[in-house]
Amino acid sequence: MQTVFRSRRSKLLAAALALFGSALAASWVFHGTGVVRNDLARNIYIPEELAMPLQVKAAYNGDRIFFRYRWPARQPSIYHDMLRYEGGKWVRYGDSETGPQPQGIYEDRVTMLVDDGGVPEFEKYGGYITVGDGMRFFTGQASAEAVKAHPYLGKKGQSEVGKHLPETRSDVADWKSVVPEERLAAQRKAGYFLDLWHWRAHRSNPIDKSDDQVIAEARYSDKGKQVFFNNWDPEKKQPRFMLDPDKTGGKIALAWKDLLERKLGFDDIYYMREDQAKPFDPAHGWKPDDVLPRRVLRAGEGSAADISVVGKARWVDGFWEVTLARKMDTGNTEDDKAFMDQRSYTVAFAVHRDSMGSRWHYVSMPKRLGLQRNGDIAAAKFLGEEPRWDQPWSEVKLFYPGQVSWPMLNSAKHAGAEKIRQGVPLKFRHSEDQLAHYGVEMEFNDEIRNQWLASLLAGLLLVAGFAAALLFLVPRKEGAV
Amino acid sequence: MNAYHVMLVHFPIALWTTAALIILLRAFSAGPLARSADRVLAPLLLLGAVTGALGFAVGLAVWPIEAVTSSPLARNHVLFASWALAYWLLLTAVRWRGGEQVWDGLWRWTMLGLAGLGMGLQTITGTLGGYLAGNPSAVSQLLRALGWEVFTTFYLPTWLLAGLVVAAAALVALGWVGRAPRTARLPVVAVDAALRPVG
Numbered sequence: 001m002q003t004v005f006r007s008r009r010s011k012l013l014a015a016a017l018a019l020f021g022s023a024l025a026a027s028w029v030f031h032g033t034g035v036v037r038n039d040l041a042r043n044i045y046i047p048e049e050l051a052m053p054l055q056v057k058a059a060y061n062g063d064r065i066f067f068r069y070r071w072p073a074r075q076p077s078i079y080h081d082m083l084r085y086e087g088g089k090w091v092r093y094g095d096s097e098t099g100p101q102p103q104g105i106y107e108d109r110v111t112m113l114v115d116d117g118g119v120p121e122f123e124k125y126g127g128y129i130t131v132g133d134g135m136r137f138f139t140g141q142a143s144a145e146a147v148k149a150h151p152y153l154g155k156k157g158q159s160e161v162g163k164h165l166p167e168t169r170s171d172v173a174d175w176k177s178v179v180p181e182e183r184l185a186a187q188r189k190a191g192y193f194l195d196l197w198h199w200r201a202h203r204s205n206p207i208d209k210s211d212d213q214v215i216a217e218a219r220y221s222d223k224g225k226q227v228f229f230n231n232w233d234p235e236k237k238q239p240r241f242m243l244d245p246d247k248t249g250g251k252i253a254l255a256w257k258d259l260l261e262r263k264l265g266f267d268d269i270y271y272m273r274e275d276q277a278k279p280f281d282p283a284h285g286w287k288p289d290d291v292l293p294r295r296v297l298r299a300g301e302g303s304a305a306d307i308s309v310v311g312k313a314r315w316v317d318g319f320w321e322v323t324l325a326r327k328m329d330t331g332n333t334e335d336d337k338a339f340m341d342q343r344s345y346t347v348a349f350a351v352h353r354d355s356m357g358s359r360w361h362y363v364s365m366p367k368r369l370g371l372q373r374n375g376d377i378a379a380a381k382f383l384g385e386e387p388r389w390d391q392p393w394s395e396v397k398l399f400y401p402g403q404v405s406w407p408m409l410n411s412a413k414h415a416g417a418e419k420i421r422q423g424v425p426l427k428f429r430h431s432e433d434q435l436a437h438y439g440v441e442m443e444f445n446d447e448i449r450n451q452w453l454a455s456l457l458a459g460l461l462l463v464a465g466f467a468a469a470l471l472f473l474v475p476r477k478e479g480a481v
Numbered sequence: 482m483n484a485y486h487v488m489l490v491h492f493p494i495a496l497w498t499t500a501a502l503i504i505l506l507r508a509f510s511a512g513p514l515a516r517s518a519d520r521v522l523a524p525l526l527l528l529g530a531v532t533g534a535l536g537f538a539v540g541l542a543v544w545p546i547e548a549v550t551s552s553p554l555a556r557n558h559v560l561f562a563s564w565a566l567a568y569w570l571l572l573t574a575v576r577w578r579g580g581e582q583v584w585d586g587l588w589r590w591t592m593l594g595l596a597g598l599g600m601g602l603q604t605i606t607g608t609l610g611g612y613l614a615g616n617p618s619a620v621s622q623l624l625r626a627l628g629w630e631v632f633t634t635f636y637l638p639t640w641l642l643a644g645l646v647v648a649a650a651a652l653v654a655l656g657w658v659g660r661a662p663r664t665a666r667l668p669v670v671a672v673d674a675a676l677r678p679v680g
Contacts, residue, residue, distance in 0.1 A: 465649030472656030
């Protein structure tokens, strides 16, 4: 009888072990599912790849400084911001959206932030310091109405909270708390700004230029004439310009189908240049699916047009290769950082690809650029007009940053906030892969925290149930210890 | 508090690791050394649980609770630490209640499996603690190869949480159905005898 009973208990023990083992195996296989998903209503889109490589070279000759960038992209995205004629109206396609632009109408970009020491936190924390409260395309971004109504930012033509530096706010956790205008001016004069090199595959590349911007209390174009402007008359709700067929080989508009099928390549007209445009004629017999670019390219003037493309920036065999050059010292001391021999600088890079804009980019940690000084990227000094580019590439890993802001990093939510106060650099405790995953997790922080806590408790309950089973089933004998 | 947490957790790690080695020895040997070592197993496990609980409590005070519950690595550390603690407590209770009979039949391998799982949980917990203390190790690469990226929070989907609750209830029911009567000596499967040195 005892043997029978014992045999039955052994079977029950085996069943308990199998059940417990199955629960553990299922937990291992299905962990991390059920929460992270795209949620466009909350400005959430998670890219398929969280990291990507970028290769960089730099060179200078005492007068000009050159940067060469190379990165992989499945295809070149060179269309941007178009006006399609449909139902008798001009409808915009290719504005900034959450995640990839559905028709693929959003340009690729490479950007580089530069500092010469005027923004000390930048060397340690890179672009994170520019991500403040209420940022555009974050969940819970500040509304356009609120930004336009802000006494200073509204006056500056801002309608979104974009990149800005921490000390341009009296409270980093409040985008509205812009310090007084006189102080902003003094900060700028003292070099408290980041220079932003901003190459755009549509809005600057067809004319072999790069956009040139500056980050201070907001992101601005450098002084002068930007290399593109808007082709839209808001009062008449129509474009201001159309293509001039005499200068475009007979082309008045683009065809919607050509854009969808990506038929227009580098050697075609897929953009509008000021010198190839003429005033819009509403009486022209516009047909459905006629398309006019919503941006017009021009040479630009002044500081805004300092940076040029060297040679041709092209996508070939799965890689973009872009070379930019600028005078080492443009003389524009309040929106450009001057480069000098025997100095080092902090740079940080970003790439937009796959028809994604705004915050859907891949960014780097801050890197040191050395001009005959030690650095992650050694700029080669050369004689002559153009570098030989015979030095090896500097490899930079880029990652998707998610929704991680400077106010959050300095708050009680961040275990490393104290380390930031102590001045410990980002790279001391974090890798690019880690930051990419953290960026995604932060987009779902509340949901993941709840699910984690429930998982912890469910796991404990499972162990308790297993314990009960074992304690019931374990054969007891007198004097067991 | 971080320094105290790091210091304290060395005790449960050492005690539980020793306990696991004793279980390994006893699972494969019924010799005098294995039997002698087994006699200290339950107190060793209990001491491990007490120091483990102490280390856990101090660890929760290292950072503000808001930071702990917002950091993927810290969340994972807390989750695996609590599971490891609960798990070793379970082993303690089983060994305490079952006495030497836990080395009979299927129980012998159950004990070995439990010790292996406990060591696994302890290793993961320690690895995550190492990351948090600024000393990452290559164990994370092994976990990555096995399907878990340690920089992401370990959480389960809701349907599986419900499944775990059901599984826990089923486990209690299984135990209840087969609960052991309190008797004198039950017939012992002859594994011990087989493992005893001949002659």
